Structures are given as structure tokens and as C-alpha cells.
Amino acid sequence: MPELGAEPGDERLIWTLLGGALALAQPFYENNPTYRDPVNDDVTWSFASPASVGLRAELLEQAGARFGDEPFSFSLLVVRHDKLVFERYFHGADSRASNNVHSASKSILSAAVGIAVARGVFSSASAPLRAYLPSAPRGVTLRQLLNMTSGISWQEDKTESLIEKEPDWVAAILARDFSGHRFNYSTGNTHLLSAALGRASGVSLEAFTRQYLFTPLGIDSEHWGADPQGVSSGGYNVYLTPRELAKFGRLYLHEGKWKGSQIVPRAWVRASLRKQSGGRGGYEYGYGWWLRKIRGVPVKMAWGFGGQMLFLVPSLDMAVVMTTNTAKFSPEFDGVELMRKFVLPAVE
DSSP states (O other): OBOTTOOTTTTTSEEEEETTEEEEEOOSSOOOOOEEOSSOOGGGOEEOOTGGGTBOHHHHHHHHHHHHTSTTEEEEEEEETTEEEEEEEOTTOOTTEEEEOGGGHHHHHHHHHHHHHHTTSSSOTTOBGGGTSTTSOTTOBHHHHHTTOSOBOOOTTTHHHHHTTSSOHHHHHHTSOBOSOOOOOOHHHHHHHHHHHHHHHSSOHHHHHIIIIIHHHTOOOSEEOBOTTOOBOSSSSEEEOHHHHHHHHHHHHTTTEETTEESSOHHHHHHHTSOOEEEETTEEEOSSOEEEEETTEEEEEEEETTTEEEEEEGGGTEEEEEEEOOSSOOOOOOOHHHIIIIIGGGBO
């Protein structure tokens, strides 16, 4: 539940006057309250000192001090060899504070799509979107939605304000121009994936992910948004604790295997974490993951607005989580400098 003191409906739903009649208008992006995870998950973790896994504690402490100085910081976690070796919270946050991970959930959506392909819900990643959403334009495939090359006419953080004014968001996204099939990062792409998975499976993306991904990992998202038609938010408005995001990272470090069970197909994990499209600004893009090198080391990133970061460093068997407060506003923060100056040099 949201923190005590929040007003009912707190800016998530507003009444507007349309054509002389009252209608319910819903913002595309929520106002990011903090929820509370009712479960203490200490028993699901192994804890160790940084030194025991070959990390220099003093450099991690410097990273924590540097990040904690930011007025928007919430958490910094380091996991190595499946052990939680560094965990710091700032500005009132703690291990049970569940916040919007924003577009970091695109990496989670990608995992759900991989599971859906493996279970035959989707015929393949190459399947045409029209097979599941008949009004979709010809030539657009699920893979193109995943790697952001559908060609959709979309300006991230601006087009959403147009979509939210429409009564049917999926129809409004499908009505946009799709051409060129070049890389263009778009939450419109991932919302269409959510709609397609819901149509194909008969349950929402939230329910599908809970059954086949979150429950096996011991994750229970405190909230998952939906559009006016009830389509689960595709790649946004998902609320997790930092430890839950770290668990997802551990799953991918093990190439989709968890406690002896293959949750996400290994081939899908490998495909997701390698270049599938061009990306931008020195970053490449996989299936819902950003890719780059930091200090010459390949790093995979689940990256959400404001600095909701999950870094995977497979060659070092390490996952790093950074989260920030976006309830009001935080500047765009990607955490790469912390990784470059402190976290990666901490490896002995």
C-alpha cells in the first residue's frame, strides 16, 4: 500500500470535462508513491562481506557515500557470487520500500516474452504482431518491438502525453506511423507487447509474469499499473524493492536458471544480452537491455527513468542495483560513473 498520509487517488486519476460529460482521464505514467513489501526476505538471501568475494570494501563505501550525497538517492546494492555483500539505503528508504522501477521493467517484460515463446504462447520472436493484434500494421514483428526497430513514430517522454488523452491506448499506439524499422526507443513498443501477450495468453502481462517468473523467484510486485482497458503497463509502472530487482539480476547471471529450474530459456537470455539493434550514445540494445563497456568490461543494463539501474557484469559474476526517488522528480542518472570510479575498481 502507499505510505500513510497519501491522499486517496493521489493524482493518479483526474476528472476532466469532455464534450459536456464527465469522463475519467488517466495519466500514462503514475505519480510514483512508495509501497511497502509486507515480507521480510532476509531468509532468501545469503549475506557476506565484500572481502570474502574479492571486493574492496573501502571503494564500495566510497560509492555509497558519493551516491548518498545525492538528494534523490534511495539504494545501492552489490551482489557477487549470489551473496549480498553491500547494501545501503538513503533518505528514508529501506529493504522493504517498493518503488516504480520505470523502464527497468522492460527487461522483465523481455523475460516474460521469452517464457511465452518457450511455452508456445507466442509462436516465435519473429511472429507478426498482427497474429495477436489484428489491427497492427503489416511487417511489424515481436522482435522489432523488443529491440526497438518497429519504426513507430514516437518521441519518448512526449508522445505518451498524446496517448493518455485517448480512450484506447493500444488502438492509439497502433494508429501511429510505422516505417523505416530503425532503432527508436519507445515505450509504445513495449505496451504493444503487453497487449499482444495478454491476447495470446488470455491473462494479463502482470498475471503471466507473476505465475511464470516472479513467484519462482520469490518476488511479489507491490503494484503493477494498467491502461484504461486493463492492459498491464508494458515496460513501466512496475513497483519492486531493490532486493527484488537484484534477484532478477541473479537469475540472468545464471542464464535464466533458478534453484535448478530453467525459468527463462538460456538461449533467450543470451540473445537478450547481446546486440540486437544499434542503440544510441555509445550504448547498444538487446531485447529490453542496454549494453556497453565500462572500463573495458562488458556490462548489461536494465535502465529506468531517473536512475533505476540494474547492472549485470557476467564476467565478474556481479549484479549492482541503484534506485532513486522519482515521486517528485530526480535528474536522469545512469550510475555509470559510480561503476567506473568505484564498483568495478573494487574487484580485487
